[in-house]
Amino acid sequence: MDILRNKGTLLLLGNEAVVRGALESGVNVATTYPGTPASEIGDTFSKIAKKAGIYFEYSVNEKVAVETAFGASISGLRSIASMKHVGLNVSSDAFVTMAYSGVKCGMVIVTADDPSCYSSQNEQDSRYYAMLANLPMLEPSTPQEAKEMTKKAFEISESLELPVFLRMTTRVSHVRENVRLGKIVKNNREGFFEKDPVRFVNVPAGARIGHPRLLKQMERAEELSEKSGLNRIIKVGKKPKIGIITSGVSYNYTIDAVKKLGVDASILKLGIVHPLPKKTCEKFISSFKKIVIVEELEPYLETLIKALGGKNVYGKLTHDFPRIFEYNPDIVYDSLAKILGKKVQKKNEKIVVPSRPPVLCPGCPHRATFYAAKIASKDKAVYATDIGCYALGVQPPLSTADVLVCMGGGVGAAGGISKATKQKIIAFLGDSTFFHAGIPALVNAVYNNHKFVYTILDNRTTAMTGHQPHPGTGITGMGNIASNIKIEDIVRGIGVKFIEIVDPYNVKETVSEFRKALEYDGVSVLIARHTCTLLEIRKGKKKTYQINQLKCKECRICIDRFGCPAFYVDKGVHINPLLCVGCGVCAQICPAKAIEVIK
Amino acid sequence: MKVVRDQGLGVRGKRVKTKHSLAPNYYSLTTKHENIVIAGVGGQGILFTSKIIGEAALESNMNVLTSEIHGMAQRGGVVVSTVKIGNVSSPLIADAEADIVIAFEPAEALRAANKMSENTTVIINTNPIIPFPISLGKEKYPKMEYILSEIKKRCEKLLTIDANRLAQHAGSGITMNTVMIGAFSQFSVLSKKKIKETIRKNVHKKYVDVNMRAFELGYRAVRSK
Numbered sequence: 001m002d003i004l005r006n007k008g009t010l011l012l013l014g015n016e017a018v019v020r021g022a023l024e025s026g027v028n029v030a031t032t033y034p035g036t037p038a039s040e041i042g043d044t045f046s047k048i049a050k051k052a053g054i055y056f057e058y059s060v061n062e063k064v065a066v067e068t069a070f071g072a073s074i075s076g077l078r079s080i081a082s083m084k085h086v087g088l089n090v091s092s093d094a095f096v097t098m099a100y101s102g103v104k105c106g107m108v109i110v111t112a113d114d115p116s117c118y119s120s121q122n123e124q125d126s127r128y129y130a131m132l133a134n135l136p137m138l139e140p141s142t143p144q145e146a147k148e149m150t151k152k153a154f155e156i157s158e159s160l161e162l163p164v165f166l167r168m169t170t171r172v173s174h175v176r177e178n179v180r181l182g183k184i185v186k187n188n189r190e191g192f193f194e195k196d197p198v199r200f201v202n203v204p205a206g207a208r209i210g211h212p213r214l215l216k217q218m219e220r221a222e223e224l225s226e227k228s229g230l231n232r233i234i235k236v237g238k239k240p241k242i243g244i245i246t247s248g249v250s251y252n253y254t255i256d257a258v259k260k261l262g263v264d265a266s267i268l269k270l271g272i273v274h275p276l277p278k279k280t281c282e283k284f285i286s287s288f289k290k291i292v293i294v295e296e297l298e299p300y301l302e303t304l305i306k307a308l309g310g311k312n313v314y315g316k317l318t319h320d321f322p323r324i325f326e327y328n329p330d331i332v333y334d335s336l337a338k339i340l341g342k343k344v345q346k347k348n349e350k351i352v353v354p355s356r357p358p359v360l361c362p363g364c365p366h367r368a369t370f371y372a373a374k375i376a377s378k379d380k381a382v383y384a385t386d387i388g389c390y391a392l393g394v395q396p397p398l399s400t401a402d403v404l405v406c407m408g409g410g411v412g413a414a415g416g417i418s419k420a421t422k423q424k425i426i427a428f429l430g431d432s433t434f435f436h437a438g439i440p441a442l443v444n445a446v447y448n449n450h451k452f453v454y455t456i457l458d459n460r461t462t463a464m465t466g467h468q469p470h471p472g473t474g475i476t477g478m479g480n481i482a483s484n485i486k487i488e489d490i491v492r493g494i495g496v497k498f499i500e501i502v503d504p505y506n507v508k509e510t511v512s513e514f515r516k517a518l519e520y521d522g523v524s525v526l527i528a529r530h531t532c533t534l535l536e537i538r539k540g541k542k543k544t545y546q547i548n549q550l551k552c553k554e555c556r557i558c559i560d561r562f563g564c565p566a567f568y569v570d571k572g573v574h575i576n577p578l579l580c581v582g583c584g585v586c587a588q589i590c591p592a593k594a595i596e597v598i599k
Numbered sequence: 600m601k602v603v604r605d606q607g608l609g610v611r612g613k614r615v616k617t618k619h620s621l622a623p624n625y626y627s628l629t630t631k632h633e634n635i636v637i638a639g640v641g642g643q644g645i646l647f648t649s650k651i652i653g654e655a656a657l658e659s660n661m662n663v664l665t666s667e668i669h670g671m672a673q674r675g676g677v678v679v680s681t682v683k684i685g686n687v688s689s690p691l692i693a694d695a696e697a698d699i700v701i702a703f704e705p706a707e708a709l710r711a712a713n714k715m716s717e718n719t720t721v722i723i724n725t726n727p728i729i730p731f732p733i734s735l736g737k738e739k740y741p742k743m744e745y746i747l748s749e750i751k752k753r754c755e756k757l758l759t760i761d762a763n764r765l766a767q768h769a770g771s772g773i774t775m776n777t778v779m780i781g782a783f784s785q786f787s788v789l790s791k792k793k794i795k796e797t798i799r800k801n802v803h804k805k806y807v808d809v810n811m812r813a814f815e816l817g818y819r820a821v822r823s824k
Contacts (some may be wrong), residue, residue, distance in 0.1 A: 008656070011650075011654050013667075037669065040669075072677065142688075143689075171690055171691065173600060174668065175665065175666050176663065177662075177664050178657050249690070251688070254690045256687060325715045328693070329691055329692070329696075330694050333693065347694055348712065348713040348715070349693055351709055351710075351713075351749055353706055353709045353741070354732065354738045354739065354740060355731055355738065356675075356676055356677050356730040357676060357730075357732070358675055359674060359676075361675065392674060395731070396735060420716075423642060490769075505660050560735065563731065565731045566673055566736075568735060569736075591745075
């Protein structure tokens with residue numbers, strides 16, 4: 001494993017650099033729930049945990065991940081929990097109170113935000129969580145900084161005895177650069193939990209002690225922020241007339257744009273975005289007539305700088321910068337150029353190019369399940385869907401997504417729809433999502449007698465984020481054999497009376513079970529179980545199908561209703577043999593029986 | 600169209616003074632620079648390609664920044680990776696600032712056209728992957744002549760290559776990306792030898808030979824043009 005190398009430089013992804021930073025800090029316990037753009041943090045830990053002598057787990061969800069890390073920290077071991085921004089929402093109930101009691105050994109919570117929603121349901125700005133929980137937050141600009149700041153975060157956490165956030169964004173997490181390595185610290189200590197109920201039992205009496213403690217620690221954090229060396233002033237040119245305040249990846253765009261514009265400017269690059277180094281900021285804003293704030297997403301720094309008395313502040317609130325989506329070199333250059341009264345760049349004209357939305361893979365079992373659900377309900381059902389590959393069912397021709405919110409949100413909403421209407425409802429969620437947040441919604445549906453089909457798309461993995469294991473797969477993040485928690489056992493245990501397990505590759509049976517499930521008076525559970533195609537084809541493709549052009553009547557059901565991307569039209573309907581994985585579902589649905597195995 | 604090239608963003612040789620060790624170490628290495636855009640469709644091996652180019656740059660003592668998109672964007676959707684060699688900070692490539700565009704698919708070359716200028720070399724694999732909305736009859740795939748003429752207007756040099764056929768010829772269709780890396784190495788500041796070494800290190804022993812053949816086929820295919 002290269003990442004365990006002891007010195008030199010490595011081309012590391014920002015996420016890998018976080019892992020390396022944790023290893024150089026002597027981390028003992030790492031937890032996560034996978035989610036883009038944070039997934040590679042957990043996946044890298046999973047690969048090296050045994051060799052590095054640390055404990056790693058894919059927790060069942062982000063809340064449990066943070067709680068597990070907390071447990072280790074208050075027992076005297078360094079811990080790190082990583083997740084995507086929306087996962088931070090799930091864990092928020094835990095860390096807001098953890099702030100009161102604090103931690104003992106260094107504990108870092110990594111959140112990876114996704115400006116422009118490349119793989120997410122929203123583009124929330126996690127910096128507000130630092131403010132809400134009143135915990136320190138560090139924000140690196142590059143993989144090198146991600147590594148160094150992870151180390152700093154552990155130090156700050158330990159010195160303040162508070163959990164510390166490290167905020168990444170897509171363009172820090174998924175950027176590779178040469179990272180200079182430090183020494184890995186091996187820490188074979190065993191932890192010990194020393195009882196301290198006044199501090200760790202957050203009953204009201206304890207919480208009333210914890211809150212003032214937090215405020216005191218955060219005053220110290222502000223002093224620390226001033227001295228930390230993580231907030232830097234970079235001068236470009238001899239006589240800066242303009243002050244720019246920025247953080248994270250926006251700094252990279254800013255420094256390049258300033259140099260390209262050829263202006264003299266002073267840039268305050270904040271490495272700690274909460275708490276702000278007030279004195280440094282006040283001194284900085286009083287030195288310039290014009291202050292520009294360059295930050296992605298919300299006007300977080302802008303509001304704070306204005307509150308510190310900043311005048312002539314240019315940013316999002318003044319409409320000089322966009323408030324939505326990620327920045328890039330062009331946006332930052334043009335916005336700065338406009339503010340400085342310089343000419344913006346001439347742009348290449350836009351060319352219209354056909355859209356290429358992501359789709360379910362050829363042979364994906366979810367497609368077969370969706371097809372069967374549509375046939376069984378005569379496509380009249382309301383489809384509630386969830387977070388995972390199956391959200392791609394929203395694309396035509398399947399269009400099996402009418403509502404999607406968050407992990408487990410579809411099954412929750414389905415219950416509400418069933419109480420509000422008499423419509424048939426089919427809800428879909430994946431196996432990993434079931435364990436993550438689907439169980440409470442199922443308990444709720446049984447207890448309150450909701451009526452809908454609760455479909456579990458069990459492809460034996462967490463597919464969308466890169467095939468991580470989950471409690472139903474029989475393997476742990478450490479690569480150890482684990483007890484395989486059976487979804488059907490949980491469902492039965494909750495008291496569901498209608499439960500069927502089908503193989504979606506068997507179209508006839510799946511349609512028939514969907515019909516029965518739709519008729520059932522109450523919540524019915526259908527487990528559509530078939531291993532993710534991407535995992536199956538790793539073992540080798542068994543068959544390839546083609547269309548017998550003599551038999552094909554060009555009804556186009558395979559394209560217009562089933563929608564497998566291996567099909568294409570070129571004077572007749574064809575199957576691209578390179579894309580076909582041989583699932584054979586199309587052969588079952590072809591009314592002319594024109595789809596045959598290539599012999 | 601006249602686009603003024605930004606020469607290494609004016610930072611070459613100039614060291615930005617900072618007090619702290621966290622300052623990026625951008626200024627100690629070579630001053631060569633090159634902006635590379637790799638465009639294609641999820642599943643074509645784009646992330647592998649940017650990793651190879653990135654590591655080859657690192658092995659050549661050059662500063663390198665790559666940027667990738669993972670996750671949802673990969674399921675048959677548009678994937679663009681960028682590799683920037685040289686003393687820069689932004690991981691993304693600005694409009695009209697690509698030196699080399701490697702397009703694994705013709706329509707994706709067109710989608711990346713805004714990164715091209717009269718200094719750009721464009722290498723296109725001529726095998727289309729038809730987006731599904733087109734099969735549904737909702738949109739039309741542009742004609743190849745249109746794609747090539749639009750791109751020709753915007754770049755210095757345009758090379759087309761049937762990388763799928765060459766990959767098959769090398770022994771495996773999945774080495775299409777290696778064919779494209781071979782073609783790319785004709786124009787890069789990186790040496791052919793370094794890139795080949797990096798590929799050798801990053802593929803399974805079983806597949807070294809087929810990848811080396813694919814690389815050479817790609818390399819030679821554009822040499823004669």
